[in-house]
Amino acid sequence: MDLIQATAVHKRFGGITALNGADFVARSGEVHALLGENGAGKSTFIQILAGAIRADAGSILLKGKPFAPASPSQAQAAGVSAVFQELSLVPDLTVAQNIWFRREPLSALRTVRPKALRQDTQALLDRYHFPRLAADLEVRRLTLAERQVVEIAKALARSPAALILDEATSALAPRETEWLLTLSRDLAQAGMLVVFISHRLAEVRRVADRITVFRNGATVAVHDTREVTDDELIAEMLGRRLDRLYPERVATATQKLALKVRGLSAGHRLAGVDLDLAEGEVLGIAGLQGHGQRELFQSLFGVTRARGRVELWGKAVALRGPRQTLGGEFGLALVPEDRRNQGLLLSKSLRENLTLSVIPRFARFGIIDAAREKALVEEMVQFLRIRASSPEQLAGTLSGGNQQKVIFGKMLLTQSRILLLYDPTRGVDVGTKGEIFQLMRDLAAKGYAILFYSSDLLELVHVADRVAVMRNGRIAAILAGDRVTEHHILRAAMFESAAA
Amino acid sequence: MPFVARHRAILLAYLGMIGLLLLTSLFSPGFLALAHLRSMSVLAAFIGIVALGQTFVILGGGIDLSVPWVLNSSAVLLTLISNGQDGPLGWAMPLILACGGAIGAINGLGIALFGVPPIIMTLAVNVILQGGILVYTGGAPTAGAPPLIQYLAVGRIGEFPVVLIIWAVLAGAASLALSKTAFGRHLYAVGTSPTVAAYSGVPTAQTTVLAYVTCGLTAALAGMLLTGYSGQAYLGMGDPYLFTSIAAVAIGGASVLGGSGHYIGTIAGAFVLTILTGLLPALNLSNGALLIVYGVVILVTVSLASEAFPELGRALRRLAVRRPGRPRNMAEAIKTPAGNREDMP
Numbered sequence A: 001m002d003l004i005q006a007t008a009v010h011k012r013f014g015g016i017t018a019l020n021g022a023d024f025v026a027r028s029g030e031v032h033a034l035l036g037e038n039g040a041g042k043s044t045f046i047q048i049l050a051g052a053i054r055a056d057a058g059s060i061l062l063k064g065k066p067f068a069p070a071s072p073s074q075a076q077a078a079g080v081s082a083v084f085q086e087l088s089l090v091p092d093l094t095v096a097q098n099i100w101f102r103r104e105p106l107s108a109l110r111t112v113r114p115k116a117l118r119q120d121t122q123a124l125l126d127r128y129h130f131p132r133l134a135a136d137l138e139v140r141r142l143t144l145a146e147r148q149v150v151e152i153a154k155a156l157a158r159s160p161a162a163l164i165l166d167e168a169t170s171a172l173a174p175r176e177t178e179w180l181l182t183l184s185r186d187l188a189q190a191g192m193l194v195v196f197i198s199h200r201l202a203e204v205r206r207v208a209d210r211i212t213v214f215r216n217g218a219t220v221a222v223h224d225t226r227e228v229t230d231d232e233l234i235a236e237m238l239g240r241r242l243d244r245l246y247p248e249r250v251a252t253a254t255q256k257l258a259l260k261v262r263g264l265s266a267g268h269r270l271a272g273v274d275l276d277l278a279e280g281e282v283l284g285i286a287g288l289q290g291h292g293q294r295e296l297f298q299s300l301f302g303v304t305r306a307r308g309r310v311e312l313w314g315k316a317v318a319l320r321g322p323r324q325t326l327g328g329e330f331g332l333a334l335v336p337e338d339r340r341n342q343g344l345l346l347s348k349s350l351r352e353n354l355t356l357s358v359i360p361r362f363a364r365f366g367i368i369d370a371a372r373e374k375a376l377v378e379e380m381v382q383f384l385r386i387r388a389s390s391p392e393q394l395a396g397t398l399s400g401g402n403q404q405k406v407i408f409g410k411m412l413l414t415q416s417r418i419l420l421l422y423d424p425t426r427g428v429d430v431g432t433k434g435e436i437f438q439l440m441r442d443l444a445a446k447g448y449a450i451l452f453y454s455s456d457l458l459e460l461v462h463v464a465d466r467v468a469v470m471r472n473g474r475i476a477a478i479l480a481g482d483r484v485t486e487h488h489i490l491r492a493a494m495f496e497s498a499a500a
Numbered sequence B: 001m002p003f004v005a006r007h008r009a010i011l012l013a014y015l016g017m018i019g020l021l022l023l024t025s026l027f028s029p030g031f032l033a034l035a036h037l038r039s040m041s042v043l044a045a046f047i048g049i050v051a052l053g054q055t056f057v058i059l060g061g062g063i064d065l066s067v068p069w070v071l072n073s074s075a076v077l078l079t080l081i082s083n084g085q086d087g088p089l090g091w092a093m094p095l096i097l098a099c100g101g102a103i104g105a106i107n108g109l110g111i112a113l114f115g116v117p118p119i120i121m122t123l124a125v126n127v128i129l130q131g132g133i134l135v136y137t138g139g140a141p142t143a144g145a146p147p148l149i150q151y152l153a154v155g156r157i158g159e160f161p162v163v164l165i166i167w168a169v170l171a172g173a174a175s176l177a178l179s180k181t182a183f184g185r186h187l188y189a190v191g192t193s194p195t196v197a198a199y200s201g202v203p204t205a206q207t208t209v210l211a212y213v214t215c216g217l218t219a220a221l222a223g224m225l226l227t228g229y230s231g232q233a234y235l236g237m238g239d240p241y242l243f244t245s246i247a248a249v250a251i252g253g254a255s256v257l258g259g260s261g262h263y264i265g266t267i268a269g270a271f272v273l274t275i276l277t278g279l280l281p282a283l284n285l286s287n288g289a290l291l292i293v294y295g296v297v298i299l300v301t302v303s304l305a306s307e308a309f310p311e312l313g314r315a316l317r318r319l320a321v322r323r324p325g326r327p328r329n330m331a332e333a334i335k336t337p338a339g340n341r342e343d344m345p
Helices: A042-049 A072-078 A095-099 A114-127 A144-156 A174-189 A201-207 A230-238 A293-301 A339-343 A350-362 A370-383 A400-413 A430-445 A457-463 A486-494 B008-027 B034-059 B067-082 B089-112 B118-137 B147-154 B162-180 B182-192 B194-199 B204-230 B240-251 B263-283 B287-305 B310-320 B330-335
Strands: A002-013 A016-027 A031-035 A057-062 A080-083 A162-166 A193-197 A210-215 A218-224 A257-266 A270-278 A282-287 A307-312 A315-317 A332-335 A418-422 A449-453 A466-471 A474-480
Touching (some): A016 A042, A031 A042, A031 A201, A072 A080, A080 A144, A095 A144, A144 A162, A144 A174, A162 A174, A174 A486, A210 A230, A218 A230, A230 A430, A282 A293, A332 A400, A339 A400, A350 A400, A370 A400, A400 A430, A430 A457, A457 A486, B008 B263, B034 B067, B034 B162, B034 B182, B034 B204, B034 B263, B089 B118, B089 B204, B162 B182, B162 B204, B182 B204, B194 B204, B240 B287, B263 B287
Parallel strands (some): A080 A162, A282 A449, A282 A466, A332 A418
Antiparallel strands (some): A210 A218
């Protein structure tokens, strides 16, 4: 029987139509993927299901009964739990307190029973084979991936009939992703409906029984996963054929070393990294979560203090912070991990964000030459094909893909020719992903040197010339040529023996 | 974004200012007379000058509570050095300004480099200065203000008060700095998100220090001008300017949390506060009651104007809208049809 049956759902936000007749039918016991570009209406739709917002028109049936939750708690009471991209945890509470937030086991005096709380949590974590998580740790001290896992636990603690996972794997490393895919299958087996939203087709293909595709706020297709190809899905999402997601890889690396790193160490996470990055090369960085990738990027960019020798274009330098590293063509520029908290001033305009790193350059006698700034901004908007109503649009109101393009533009304007890209396609729609990969290869061909970390191994396999795999804060293996495969990367990331 | 939406808060401040002006003229005829407007503008100038530096600091995500005694110290120093004579002013004024700037630099360095919270840092500096001045003067009154300073504060060029001209020049410079210089961009960035600013290569520490230095400079300048205005320096003369400088910024539409606002708004804020001070005595209240009303009115004004307290602002706006089904006054209550009053005895 159909658990969720949504017909002709409409939703407008002011002048923008987010949903324009979306249909969605899913039954208990299946993993049902919801695909679509950013802005296709997926998020709006699941927010309606989760009770965060209400539909303007259309009908939604849950177990055959009308379903219009006025709040997330109503939706949860009816059996629909959602895990959103924007995490909803309280940083100062522990993992256990967050999972059972406002549903804690209480004593007769209405005080929380800590022991029961811990036991319940442990039982939950054991039951679903959660990755190791300390129930007593404050959430503030967890990584983004760990928080995402806690968020999933919190949703499961309500034993929902339908579990909605919105881009849940985008923050996870390969091993946790693997766990979540297996878990999703197990939950469906046990009779739950799992609505799975992801931009990664490979994952969707592995986990989903059926796929619903949204475009421009309406449903364009429903498929059995086995009966549809990736190309067909991409064409349906885009409304056109994307020639290919990954650009052709032409070896453009020269003999000239752009970046040479020897013995780079920081804290206990980075324990002596040796690395060579050539002009014109895209060097992939891989590894399980927490093996020093983040610290490597932050040390090179100079936001984390580190010891070791670093040479840029043959000259030894001390990395003293973004102010020094960003400067000019011998510098380094970073696309940071956290777009919203490290990359963009969300309440400022696209223009101000683009030129923030280079604004002193536009000043003549101290006064900014507004015309020159505007011209350069427009040039960059065109070059990167940033979709915005005007350069004055607030960065926070752009779609994820366009926000990431603004960060790329900001980085390119610094004229630094060594680029550090930390998971640059996280939460970015498939069309923009293709553009970003093409841009990376184009820049490499122009002599830029690119260090590229991705939590999606396939991206590394298809875009990088070589892949350096990190383990325990060191480079465990450097893979090149035929050996750049998911299999080899995972082996090197997990086992000592693969280092050979 | 269209112009009106982008500058909504600032436009509101000016609308409020004009509305208040008209309202006040109803209570006290002659309020709009040129002479009265002029003397009011002079008072607004003192608030406006102190609030200039405060605007910079608040835009950058900080707050400067050391304003009162930077102001007071500079006033006392001026009278001590000059001893009522114009002669030493040539070097005394730059020296005092430099001292104000140096105090600002100490504030900024403590906050930007050593991570002391702005409230603690500037409050401590304020108390230290207060103590220093008390020790130095022994509480004794100092000599009067030199004539030149008095001229700057109360003199006129033609019909224009000199202090208004000083304020106008400073306002122009401040607006230029905020809108058209790299420093301005950096300041807004630091106030919006220090992390993003740092990741973008913005010199965050330098920007923060510069904002506090500006605040020290304007407080010191205001201290000297106020000495000229009242003819002497006295202990406690800076105290009212702590509240008013921050309130002017907030009424002017800036976020008290930093990152948005403009000095152009603060100017309106300074006028609003001055008009209020002029309006309240017309209510014939005792001094204490006057202060209470003043405090409440400012609280309400700020919460209406500022985006930092959206909840309070929303609640007040709801109250201001008449609720349907409830009589507004006695006359309406009586006119309500009997059918609606079944519960009445």
